[in-house]
Amino acid sequence: xxxxxxxxxxxxxxxxxxxxxxxxxxxxxxxxxxxxxxxxxxxxxxxxxxxxxxxxxxxxxxxxxxxxxxxxxxxxxxxxxxxxxxxxxxxxxxxxxxxxxxxxxxxxxxxxxxxxxxxxxxxxxxxxxxxxxxxxxxxxxxxxxxxxxxxxxxxxxxxxxxxxxxxxxxxxxxxxxxxxxxxxxxxxxxxxxxxxxxxxxxxxxxxxxxxxxxxxxxxxxxxxxxxxxxxxxxxxxxxxxxxxxxxxxxxxxxxxxxxxxxxxxxxxxxxxxxxxxxxxxxxxxxxxxxxxxxxxxxxxxxxxxxxxxxxxxxx
Amino acid sequence: xxxxxxxxxxxxxxxxxxxxxxxxxxxxxxxxxxxxxxxxxxxxxxxxxxxxxxxxxxxxxxxxxxxxxxxxxxxxxxxxxxxxxxxxxxxxxxxxxxxxxxxxxxxxxxxxxxxxxxxxxxxxxxxxxxxxxxxxxxxxxxxxxxxxxxxxxxxxxxxxxxxxxxxxxxxxxxxxxxxxxxxxxxxxxxxxxxxxxxxxxxxxxxxxxxxxxxxxxxxxxxxxxxxxxxxxxxxxxxxxxxxxxxxxxxxxxxxxxxxxxxxxxxxxxxxxxxxxxxxxxxxxxxxxxxxxxxxxxxxxxxxxxxxxxxxxxxxxxxxxxxxxxxxxxxxxxxxxxxxxxxxxxxxxxxxxxxxxxxxxxxxxxxxxxxxxxxxxxxxxxxxxxxxxxxxxxxxxxxxxxxxxxxxxxxxxxxxxxxxxxxxxxxxxxxxxxxxxxxxxxxxxxxxxxxxxxxxxxxxxxxxxxxxxxxxxxxxxxxxxxxxxxxxxxxxxxxxxxxxxxxxxxxxxxxxxxxxxxxxxxxxxxxxxxxxxxxxxxxxxxxxxxxxxxxxxxxxx
Numbered sequence: 080x081x082x083x084x085x086x087x088x089x090x091x092x093x094x095x096x097x098x099x100x101x102x103x104x105x106x107x108x109x110x111x112x113x114x115x116x117x118x119x120x121x122x123x124x125x126x127x128x129x130x131x132x133x134x135x136x137x138x139x140x141x142x143x144x145x146x147x148x149x150x151x152x153x154x155x156x157x158x159x160x161x162x163x164x165x166x167x168x169x170x171x172x173x174x175x176x177x178x179x180x181x182x183x184x185x186x187x188x189x190x191x192x193x194x195x196x197x198x199x200x201x202x203x204x205x206x207x208x209x210x211x212x213x214x215x216x217x218x219x220x221x222x223x224x225x226x227x228x229x230x231x232x233x234x235x236x237x238x239x240x241x242x243x244x245x246x247x248x249x250x251x252x253x254x255x256x257x258x259x260x261x262x263x264x265x266x267x268x269x270x271x272x273x274x275x276x277x278x279x280x281x282x283x284x285x286x287x288x289x290x291x292x293x294x295x296x297x298x299x300x301x302x303x304x305x306x307x308x309x310x311x312x313x314x315x316x317x318x319x320x321x322x323x324x325x326x327x328x329x330x331x332x333x334x335x336x337x338x339x340x341x342x343x344x345x346x347x348x349x350x351x352x353x354x355x356x357x358x359x360x361x362x363x364x365x366x367x368x369x370x371x372x373x374x375x376x377x378x379x380x381x382x383x384x385x386x387x388x389x390x391x392x393x394x
Numbered sequence: 395x396x397x398x399x400x401x402x403x404x405x406x407x408x409x410x411x412x413x414x415x416x417x418x419x420x421x422x423x424x425x426x427x428x429x430x431x432x433x434x435x436x437x438x439x440x441x442x443x444x445x446x447x448x449x450x451x452x453x454x455x456x457x458x459x460x461x462x463x464x465x466x467x468x469x470x471x472x473x474x475x476x477x478x479x480x481x482x483x484x485x486x487x488x489x490x491x492x493x494x495x496x497x498x499x500x501x502x503x504x505x506x507x508x509x510x511x512x513x514x515x516x517x518x519x520x521x522x523x524x525x526x527x528x529x530x531x532x533x534x535x536x537x538x539x540x541x542x543x544x545x546x547x548x549x550x551x552x553x554x555x556x557x558x559x560x561x562x563x564x565x566x567x568x569x570x571x572x573x574x575x576x577x578x579x580x581x582x583x584x585x586x587x588x589x590x591x592x593x594x595x596x597x598x599x600x601x602x603x604x605x606x607x608x609x610x611x612x613x614x615x616x617x618x619x620x621x622x623x624x625x626x627x628x629x630x631x632x633x634x635x636x637x638x639x640x641x642x643x644x645x646x647x648x649x650x651x652x653x654x655x656x657x658x659x660x661x662x663x664x665x666x667x668x669x670x671x672x673x674x675x676x677x678x679x680x681x682x683x684x685x686x687x688x689x690x691x692x693x694x695x696x697x698x699x700x701x702x703x704x705x706x707x708x709x710x711x712x713x714x715x716x717x718x719x720x721x722x723x724x725x726x727x728x729x730x731x732x733x734x735x736x737x738x739x740x741x742x743x744x745x746x747x748x749x750x751x752x753x754x755x756x757x758x759x760x761x762x763x764x765x766x767x768x769x770x771x772x773x774x775x776x777x778x779x780x781x782x783x784x785x786x787x788x789x790x791x792x793x794x795x796x797x798x799x800x801x802x803x804x805x806x807x808x809x810x811x812x813x814x815x816x817x818x819x820x821x822x823x824x825x826x827x828x829x830x831x832x833x834x835x836x837x838x839x840x841x842x843x844x845x846x847x848x849x850x851x852x853x854x855x856x857x858x859x860x861x862x863x864x865x866x867x868x869x870x871x872x873x874x875x876x877x878x879x880x881x882x883x884x885x886x887x888x889x890x891x892x893x894x895x896x897x898x899x900x901x902x903x904x905x906x907x908x909x910x911x912x913x914x915x916x917x918x919x920x921x922x923x924x925x926x927x928x929x930x931x932x933x934x935x936x937x938x939x940x941x942x943x944x945x946x947x948x949x950x
Contacts, residue, residue: 140693142690151608152609153609154609154610154686178686178689179686179693180609334675334706338704339685339689340692350685352533352535353533353535353553354553357555357556358555
């Protein structure tokens with residue numbers, strides 16, 4: 080409700096040629112249907128991840144052997160939903176059981192935590208380092224810029240998944256290392272985006288003015304230049320989270336990401352791929368989860384790009 | 395004078411011929427021997443000698459009733475002595491072997507496929523199909539898809555859930571192997587916490603073997619009560635497992651009690667200790683779904699407060715590390731090479747066995763050594779009861795399952811079968827549709843010098859190319875003559891004399907003689923021999939089956 084009111088306010092304000100950046104952005108986003116869809120998916124996903132232990136019906140790590148209502152054979156048992164006519168005496172499993180007779184629904188739900196943690200943390204890490212490098216390179220110029228950007232070029236020259244695999248192989252498989260690897264391989268994207276904004280802004284008159292007033296470099300860079308790089312960085316980061324989720328799933332698929340028994344969508348796919356024809360539910364649900372998550376971030380990212388583009392949507 | 399001159403050229407020719415031939419005929423017959431009492435020598439070989447060009451005599455330090463069964467094994471196949479010397483005991487020997495078998499290696503496109511062509515000069519019945527192609531894929535489902543689509547003619551180890559699919563398909567035929575194997579959890583008693591007997595016993599109580607077999611093994615499998623599979627001599631039904639007759643809850647309570655006693659109480663975080671379990675991500679008859687079983691073991695031990703981290707390793711690196719005693723806790727198994735207790739017990743727990751379980755126990759090695767030297771079956775059986783009891787009580791490993799498995803072929807393949815010991819002879823099979831037989835197994839062979847290999851997928855490829863003195867009869871597994879046409883033993887079973895088959899040629903055209911046999915054995919036996927090289931130099935089978943090496947390297 081607050082949003083609507085403040086939007087109206089901002090529309091009035093616009094007549095007076097002043098507007099709030101964030102409200103403008105929200106307004107543009109609201110008009111973009113795919114962005115709204117993406118936003119809803121991600122909001123839902125975040126809720127699911129936060130309230131995973133409330134939503135789930137079973138312990139995601141517990142095999143169902145010897146529990147009441149479980150009639151063998153248990154591994155790979157098809158979904159049993161009472162509402163859809165499954166025998167009421169059978170224990171209910173919304174997505175069936177996995178290869179180790181664990182409740183697949185609970186595992187998929189908890190898997191959202193793993194994926195979001197990897198997505199958000201790896202991108203935060205990458206964006207911090209990448210932005211810093213881009214700011215330094217862009218503002219300092221000369222040989223410093225040369226060294227930093229050539230290093231970024233070298234990293235970009237490797238296929239990112241391959242580089243991530245190399246990093247994980249050196250540091251040993253595991254969620255933290257996968258997270259670190261994904262973060263490292265995405266640093267160059269952020270460094271380049273930041274640097275190009277810096278280059279554009281640093282010759283502007285207000286920067287020259289600030290400098291002539293005797294402001295220190297760090298102040299110019301962080302207070303005056305950085306805000307101008309934020310827009311493309313936000314878009315890049317939103318799209319980047321989707322990419323990071325996918326890369327984490329890819330690493331886990333290869334056995335290099337989260338280690339069992341941690342529920343991880345990519346690893347669930349990899350385990351079950353041999354049973355795609357005999358027990359499709361094992362592949363279907365984690366697969367859908369990955370698709371939805373990546374789709375959500377991509378839709379939101381695209382929407383943000385459109386909303387933030389000054390050549391579009393401005394009236 | 396003229397007549398003498400006329401005969402002269404002929405005379406010279408004869409002289410030249412004899413000069414050329416005599417050294418060949420009088421070539422030195424090789425002979426190697428050692429003193430059984432040499433300090434540090436644990437082996438059973440006393441001497442190997444070429445009596446004449448076609449006779450080889452083995453003298454053993456102690457009687458060995460299973461000697462023919464061991465000699466028939468593919469790790470002891472005969473290599474041409476000239477090639478052994480030319481390759482320095484490794485290198486090309488591993489990638490381009492020369493043997494006497496019904497097939498020779500045409501090319502090995504590493505990572506892709508291995509093509510064998512028929513040996514046209516084979517001494518016996520030549521192979522039916524001109525070409526055999528080995529391919530591999532770790533995924534049982536992928537192998538089955540290839541079989542169903544007709545890209546391959548035969549595949550190994552269908553997945554647990556696919557047995558029914560194959561039986562229902564009129565184009566395919568399923569051949570079952572009985573579970574002459576064992577899947578076990580190895581523990582190294584030099585590495586904490588497995589240096590504690592209580593810990594090892596606790597885990598033996600804690601693991602619910604029935605649950606693993608019932609849920610993760612195909613039909614025909616059984617939960618192990620001891621290391622020996624029931625169908626092989628050396629299985630002693632009298633020896634019951636530690637947890638015999640206990641319920642799951644009783645077993646867990648007993649395990650918890652033992653862990654408390656061992657000094658591993660439940661800590662503040664609810665756990666006792668954490669260990670890493672290693673396994674190789676390959677499907678074998680004894681372990682059809684390794685990742686899933688690893689996670690079940692993880693879940694089972696979690697109930698006890700034991701945290702298990704799972705670490706997958708590459709197959710070759712895994713085997714080397716476990717042999718070298720570097721792995722604390724690991725999942726491995728063993729399939730029978732020949733049907734005798736020595737193949738299982740001596741190889742794993744005997745004096746000459748590798749360091750895979752850490753320090754050896756005299757309570758186990760002594761009876762094994764004794765049993766291996768007896769000729770009388772009933773007497774041997776009594777001693778194996780002792781050995782199996784000692785293994786149960788000292789718990790160097792936990793035997794979990796005997797996995798039934800099988801192979802599937804196109805129904806049209808004539809003579810198709812699945813060997814209980816995984817040694818299918820493709821020379822006996824016929825594909826009426828085309829000129830080749832394409833076989834897809836779980837994994838690529840590691841190397842083709844099988845004296846220094848232990849992996850079943852690797853041995854199967856070697857067996858098509860190289861031959862041993864004896865072979866196992868298809869169906870019964872009894873030793874029968876192969877490169878040796880005949881063999882005799884002295885009454886005390888310490889002297890074994892093999893008469894080589896006439897007219898056997900290696901793939902390079904050279905003739906088989908006694909020196910080839912002697913050198914093939916000596917490079918394995920003598921650790922100081924310059925040709926004792928191989929792929930990693932472990933020669934695990936030789937030391938496992940024959941007690942140890944001559945001139946063993948000083949132990950670190």
